[in-house]
Each structure stands twice: as C-alpha cells, then as structure tokens.
Amino acid sequence: MFRIIFVCFVTTALAVLPGCGHRALTVTCIDVGQGDAVLVSFPNGKHWLIDAGGNPAGDTEAGIDPGHRNVLPVLRAKAIQSLDVVVMTHPDEDHVQGMLAVARHIPVGRVYWNGFEGSRTEQSVRAKFAQKGTTVEAVSVGSRTLVGDVEVAVMSPPLSPIMGTRSPENENSVVLLITYRDKSILLTGDVEAEGERELLRSAQAELNEISLLKVAHHGSDSSSTPEFVRRTHPGIAFVSCGKRNRYGHPSLDVIKRFERVGTQLYRTDQCGMLEWTSDGHSEAVTTMLPCNENALRGAQGVEN
Numbered sequence: 001m002f003r004i005i006f007v008c009f010v011t012t013a014l015a016v017l018p019g020c021g022h023r024a025l026t027v028t029c030i031d032v033g034q035g036d037a038v039l040v041s042f043p044n045g046k047h048w049l050i051d052a053g054g055n056p057a058g059d060t061e062a063g064i065d066p067g068h069r070n071v072l073p074v075l076r077a078k079a080i081q082s083l084d085v086v087v088m089t090h091p092d093e094d095h096v097q098g099m100l101a102v103a104r105h106i107p108v109g110r111v112y113w114n115g116f117e118g119s120r121t122e123q124s125v126r127a128k129f130a131q132k133g134t135t136v137e138a139v140s141v142g143s144r145t146l147v148g149d150v151e152v153a154v155m156s157p158p159l160s161p162i163m164g165t166r167s168p169e170n171e172n173s174v175v176l177l178i179t180y181r182d183k184s185i186l187l188t189g190d191v192e193a194e195g196e197r198e199l200l201r202s203a204q205a206e207l208n209e210i211s212l213l214k215v216a217h218h219g220s221d222s223s224s225t226p227e228f229v230r231r232t233h234p235g236i237a238f239v240s241c242g243k244r245n246r247y248g249h250p251s252l253d254v255i256k257r258f259e260r261v262g263t264q265l266y267r268t269d270q271c272g273m274l275e276w277t278s279d280g281h282s283e284a285v286t287t288m289l290p291c292n293e294n295a296l297r298g299a300q301g302v303e304n
C-alpha cells in the first residue's frame with residue numbers, strides 16, 4: 001500500500017522555527033501535479049482544505065484522481081479525520097475533481113464555493129456534500145470568520161461577478177486572506193489580471209506586504225501582473241503546478257516578476273509538497289524534496 005513518508009527539508013527559517021506545536025498556523029501546498037490543493041491547519045486544531053486537485057482532462061478514475069492519490073494520504077499521514085471547512089475556489093477540474101474523494105471519505109463541516117456554476121464535476125461534488133447533510137454556502141467579498149485567533153477574510157469573488165473576460169470562472173475564484181498576528185497569507189485560486197485589479201481596488205492596504213502568497217493560476221502569465229506582485233510584495237510564494245505541464249506553467253516572466261521584488265519562490269513540480277509554518281511572528285518553509293536555489297529557478301518556466 002502506498003504511504004507518504006514525510007522527509008522534510010527546512011529551506012527557510014527566519015528567527016525561531018515554530019515547529020509542529022499546536023500554536024502554529026500551517027499552510028500545506030499538497031503536490032497534486034497540475035492543480036491546486038491547499039490545507040490550512042489552524043493553531044486551535046481546526047483544518048480547512050482549499051481545493052483538492054484534479055485531472056484537467058476530467059478523468060475521475062480512482063487511483064488517478066489526485067483526491068485519492070495525493071490529498072487523502074496527506075490527511076491520513078497528518079491524522080486529520082475531519083475537515084471543518086472545505087473551499088472550492090472555482091469549478092475547474094484541476095481544483096474540484098479531487099473533492100469527490102474527500103466528500104466520500106472525510107466528514108466535512110461546511111463547504112464554501114464561489115456561486116459560479118461550472119463543470120458537471122463541480123455540480124456533482126456539491127450534490128454529494130449536500131446529500132451527506134453538509135451545508136454548502138456561496139461566499140463573496142466581505143465575509144470574515146475568526147478561527148480561534150486567526151482571521152479568515154473572503155476577498156473575492158466581488159458582489160457583482162466579473163464578466164466578459166477570457167475566463168470568468170477563474171476571475172471570480174474565492175480568494176482568502178488569512179491573518180495571524182504579524183503574518184498574512186493570500187490564497188488566490190486562479191484569479192487572473194482583472195480579478196487581481198479588483199482585489200487591489202477593494203482591499204487597499206490589507207494586501208500590502210503579504211507573508212505567504214499562493215500564486216494565482218499555477219504561475220500563468222495571465223495572472224501575477226507586475227502591479228499585483230509589487231503591491232502584495234510577498235516574502236514567500238508557492239506555485240502549484242505539474243512537472244513538464246503542457247501549459248508551460250509557471251511562466252518565466254512571472255518568476256522574474258517575483259525575483260525582482262525579492263520573493264522566495266517554491267514550486268511543487270520541483271520541490272514536491274510545500275509547507276509554511278508560523279507562530280504569527282517567525283516562519284519556516286519545509287519541502288518534501290531537497291530544494292536548493294538552482295531548483296527554485298525557472299528551469300521549466302517558459303516565456304508565454
């Protein structure tokens with residue numbers, strides 16, 4: 001039977017490493033290949049899962065589906081038996097397909113989604129959760145929740161959805177800003193340039209100087225505009241993308257934009273699963289695979 005063995009490499013440690021103590025906030029970018037799955041473990045023991053990966057080609061076969069292959073084994077390895085909240089940022093397969101496995105195997109307290117009807121997979125995931133009695137709620141900007149002493153604010157989708165762009169599904173992704181003492185984390189789903197502009201317009205100073213950014217849309221050049229990168233000025237950024245993916249993610253232009261502002265960029269295609277931990281003051285990043293400066297640079301990135 002396949003087992004995940006956590007051999008982690010500490011690549012960044014500022015001040016004191018907070019370790020795995022219960023006062024730490026941990027953000028885990030699960031390696032689901034080309035897709036997104038982010039686990040947030042709060043200091044009070046609650047767990048939120050934001051997306052669960054999926055095959056962009058839409059294959060739901062168990063064993064290939066990243067929900068079975070990647071997400072459930074990580075939850076098991078961390079002894080997480082239930083999730084307090086699940087967020088589906090938007091209906092694309094590479095974010096929601098793995099949720100079917102989660103819905104079948106893990107008790108979930110509440111589901112948030114962006115209210116944007118999309119793929120058939122997304123509809124069946126919502127139906128599966130509803131069938132199990134889980135509350136499924138569409139969220140939009142302005143909703144704020146306290147999880148212990150950590151604040152989670154919904155920054156997107158806007159009250160009036162963004163329409164008329166290349167991908168309204170992406171632009172209206174659920175975006176979460178998580179604040180814990182001195183640290184802030186921005187999880188962006190697949191928002192693109194117009195969604196980022198709307199975020200900067202509505203959020204103002206809240207988005208200046210982010211500690212950890214989950215880079216939007218797998219590092220595509222349609223997101224992470226120079227203005228967004230400059231304003232958010234993240235200390236650390238995670239890119240979730242597949243090895244040699246056919247989209248050429250992450251874009252070399254995007255990598256350079258982050259390099260220009262001094263962001264330390266980590267990629268799941270090169271470093272495997274990524275984990276950021278903080279006690280609200282100091283922070284540390286661990287990677288599943290050894291990840292040195294050379295590996296962090298854009299060996300795969302292409303101009304697009």
Ligand SMILES: [Zn+2]
Nearest residue numbers: 035092094190
């Ligand atoms: Zn995506």
